[in-house]
Amino acid sequence: MPLLGGIRPPIALLCVLILALAGLTAKVLGPGAEPVVPKAVLSSQQHFAEDGAIALRASIDERVTDLERTATALNSGKPADPERVLSDLSKAYQKWTGTTVLDLADGKVLAARGERVPLAWVDKDVLTGDEALTPRMVRLDTGDVRLMTMAVLEGKQGAQHLLVASNSLSVPPINLGPFRSMAVVARGGEILATAGFEQSEALNSDAERKELTFLQKQMTRLSDQSAEETEQNPVSAREPGSRGYPGVSGTLVGGGYNGRVATVGYASLAASDPEDGESVAAGLGLTVVSLLPVVQQQTLTDDSRQLFGLLAAGALVLLGLLAVAVLWMTVQRPLLGLFLESRRLARGDLVRPVTVPRWGEAARIGAALERIRGQLGGPHGSDGPVGARPAGRFRGGARGPLALTAVLLLLWCVPVGLLLNRTDGTVSIPAVMVNDQRDRTDLVADRARRALNEAQADLVSTSRLLDLDDPAGTETVLKSALREHTRYQALYVVGATGDIVARAGGDPHPWSTEKDPSLVRVSGQGEKRPVVQAGAPVPERKGMTLVGEVRVEFLNSLLKRPGLGEVRIVNADARTLAGSDGFRAFEGLPEDALPDLVRAANVRVGAGPLENGLLIRDGGAVTVAAAAPFTGGGVAADLGWTVVSWQDAGRFEITAYEREDRSVLASLLGIALIVVCLGWIHLVVVRPLRALAAAAEKLADGDLKTVHYPRYQDEVGAVVRSLELIRQQLQARRQTQARRPAESRPGAGGR
Known part of the structure; x- marks a missing residue:
């Protein structure tokens, strides 16, 4: 018999899939262990850092673009007075902490507005090197860091002026909420700016001050790790084929203090869309880090939930074995019996009566084979006219066992998907x-x-x-x-x-x-x-x-x-x-x-x-x-x-929603198992078996002209081949019986 056809492969596959689904259910359905920090909280910290990085990148790029666009517009017209340039610039944009115009020939400051801009960093490489006029980060005497943006202006009588604008690298001025802090980190882990800690500096108790010190240490340590993580390539940092934030982003879990765990989300500055072109801010190597202490979750194992998962898996195995037994008793075993009986008749063994199954298409085929055995001359048969079909035992069919099997498996799928681990709005959202x-x-x-x-x-x-x-x-x-x-x-x-x-x-x-x-x-x-x-x-x-x-x-x-x-x-x-x-x-x-x-x-x-x-x-x-x-x-x-x-x-x-999703997934996998395996049996076995029953009854009724071709090389196909051999034997027997009277008539022989 072929290995990939017939009734055996789908039933074997049904057994394997039931066992696999039971194992998966026992492993993931209702796990007891709770994470220290919910995945949803970590994902939220990552998204928060990405939002901060996008805001900072957009702010830096807009400052650079506005300065360059202003310089281009001024150079396209008549040379303007430096004081007028800075005055118009401050009226149009209020985004720079300080602006300066200096003469490139002698370095003399021609005009200045706002915060004093240090100029010691301006040298020949800044103006003429491979990265000429590229924005630079400069640390002031106060320890603060400023981003210096430059553009060349055309002065009077062919002179060239350098327009320098400085702005801080502070965290975007947004509401950080209670206990959250953010930092802008350079390559190597150096923290350039922070926000959020100043909201907690007014704490009075020793415990609160100790917690603030702990968070500051965690920010320093985790910022260094975040800078290392963002050094990797953004493509290799994500799973193959995944989309999302164009830069490198992720989460880190730090130490715990007083029942709370420090969680960090980090994101490198990256262009929001590849079609936007190059981003000046993305090339600065900056990383935005968001730190938030969260309440530590319980990590104890819930034995009752684990036991419940095992019970659900055991129930699936029990119902699966019962369903397989139904298919074996009502479909596979009768079909294999018909295969043996039809092959015996095709070989000419007509002594023993055909064993007729109890009901369904198999009973119809068995009864037809028994009538055909009598027509072939077997004991207790009849060589005369074909008798009437035996009554009874023919109602129903092989579709009944398939429906019963589906019901048995649905008895597990429906409660698991609709009743097990239901949240019903009772989940506590952090x-x-x-x-x-x-x-x-x-x-x-x-x-x-x-x-x-x-x-x-x-x-x-x-x-x-x-x-x-x-x-x-x-x-x-x-x-x-x-x-x-x-x-x-x-x-x-x-x-x-x-x-x-x-x-x-x-x-x-x-x-x-x-x-x-x-x-x-x-x-x-x-x-x-x-x-x-x-x-x-x-x-x-x-x-x-x-x-x-x-x-x-x-x-x-x-x-x-x-x-x-x-x-x-x-x-x-x-x-x-x-x-x-x-x-x-x-x-x-x-x-x-x-x-x-x-x-x-x-x-x-x-x-x-x-x-x-x-x-x-x-x-x-x-x-x-x-x-x-x-x-x-x-x-x-x-x-x-x-x-x-x-x-x-x-x-x-959240764990509760994940359990509910796993329950629904297990139910859907069970339904898919039913559709695949029982649909396979229906297409490959049941439908050909019904056609075979009709063909066998026609042959038993005397239809010797219809040729029987097997559609599949399986048990049903083997019975069809045997039926074709039996048809040929009946046809030869009828021709022999028709020649005997002609030969026995007077004068039929030669002189």
């Missing part, structure tokens, strides 16, 4: 997860606010380059700015009466300073998408405004962060203006509690987002939500917009 949802939402809100402020600042800088007396030159400036600033979809100059003086990009929308004096506004009610506009008055042109329409896709891209769920920007009426997963313009929020959360966040805007997170329980579903209003300054801070985020807590890597 407070850290709610805090992280709130703090990360605050970080996204800060990024979106800064992006809108940056968009308006770019318009201020561009408006100083416009010469409205030269329409062609104005359009050239607008087109060039539109190419450089991908955040805009259209740029246009609006006159005092609302008419469009010059434009570039898409179709402009109405803008009126009389009806709405705000410099950033949103319109488009009733349209397919909101229209977000930013404006800047054109200097020395009363009533003229340079307007830029911010692409909604740009705002959407700021909201897409892994591990944060769905994120939206809403206005004061809780109507959607941008979203991470698609939205309709000005649609409401899906959850009834979310608008209330948005309103509460705006009421508490003065106190910050410390309480702007909550758990929403709806039946068995738990949702973690947070809201953060636009605060912190700039033209976008007065919009009344709020970033709101929410996600299903079932996505968290």
Whole structure:
């Protein structure tokens, strides 16, 4: 018999898969050991560090790009006075701690604003080396680190000036929540800046001061390890084929103190999108480290859960053996008997009657073989006309045992998937997860606010380059700015009466300073998408405004962060203006509690987002939500917009949810086992067996013309081949019987 066909392989596979599923169930279904720190908490720390790294990278790159763009614009026109350059720069952008213009010929300082910029680091290599004018990190006498950005300006009479701007490498100014601290780490593990520890320096008790000292030591040690981890290649640092953060990120678990464990998330600065091109900040070798002490979980083994997993595996083995016994008794054993009986008849052994199975297709085939044995001349047979089919024992079929087997296995799959390890909304969500949802939402809100402020600042800088007396030159400036600033979809100059003086990009929308004096506004009610506009008055042109329409896709891209769920920007009426997963313009929020959360966040805007997170329980579903209003300054801070985020807590890597997911997975694997094995038996055995029963009954009824071809080289095929041999024998016997009367008639022989 063939090894890969027939009834035996699917039943053997069913046995193997049942044992494998039972072993998997005993191993992973309801494990007792609890991790010291939940995986969800570690993943959240990693995402928090990634968000901080993205914010710091964007801040550094924007500073560098703005300085270079300003220098390019100044060099394209007439040489400007150094004092005028720094004055216009400070009016357009308030992001540098100090700016200086010096003469490259003699090193003389021509103008300076803000913090004094040290110049001892400026040498020939900085200006003419392979990495000329590359931003440098310089440590001040106070110990603080500044990032120096440079650009060359064309002065009067062919002189060249060097524009130097310094800014700090501080952690993005976001709410870190209680007990969290962040650090910016250089190559080698040197900590350049920290935030969060100063919130705890006012502690009075000795225990609190000891804990603060412990956390500072942990930050130093784990920052050094994080810097080592980020030295590896970002591609090799991830599993093959995995996506996610483009840089190197991960988590570390430090020591414990007073029942709490220090957890660290780290992320290297990397470009957010490979299509964005090179990132200056990504080449600085910086790493953002986020440290948070969390309550240590119990690590004791729950013997009852482990025993419960063993009992579930034992129940599967018991039901599986019963199901296999049903298939063996009702399908395999009768089929093998028919194979032996049909082969015996085909060889001419007609003495012993055919053993007829009790029911189903096998009984029909056995009864037909017994009738055929009589037609072949066996004992107690009949050579005369074919008799009627025997009655009884033919109802049902092989599909009944398959259905019974499926029911037996479903008796295990359904309770395991629907009843075992169910959470039903009773899972305790760690407070850290709610805090992280709130703090990360605050970080996204800060990024979106800064992006809108940056968009308006770019318009201020561009408006100083416009010469409205030269329409062609104005359009050239607008087109060039539109190419450089991908955040805009259209740029246009609006006159005092609302008419469009010059434009570039898409179709402009109405803008009126009389009806709405705000410099950033949103319109488009009733349209397919909101229209977000930013404006800047054109200097020395009363009533003229340079307007830029911010692409909604740009705002959407700021909201897409892994591990944060769905994120939206809403206005004061809780109507959607941008979203991470698609939205309709000005649609409401899906959850009834979310608008209330948005309103509460705006009421508490003065106190910050410390309480702007909550758990929403709806039946068995738990949702973690947070809201953060636009605060912190700039033209976008007065919009009344709020970033709101929410996600299903079932996505968290919490032990209770993992147990529930494993139970559902075990149930689905069991259902897949039923479909594969029983479907195999139905296609390869049951359907051919039903066709064979009909063919055998036709042959027993006298149909000797139909030729029987085996479809498969298995037990059913072997019976079909024997049936074909029997058909040929019956045909030869009938021909012989037809010749005998002709030969016995007078005169039939020759003379």
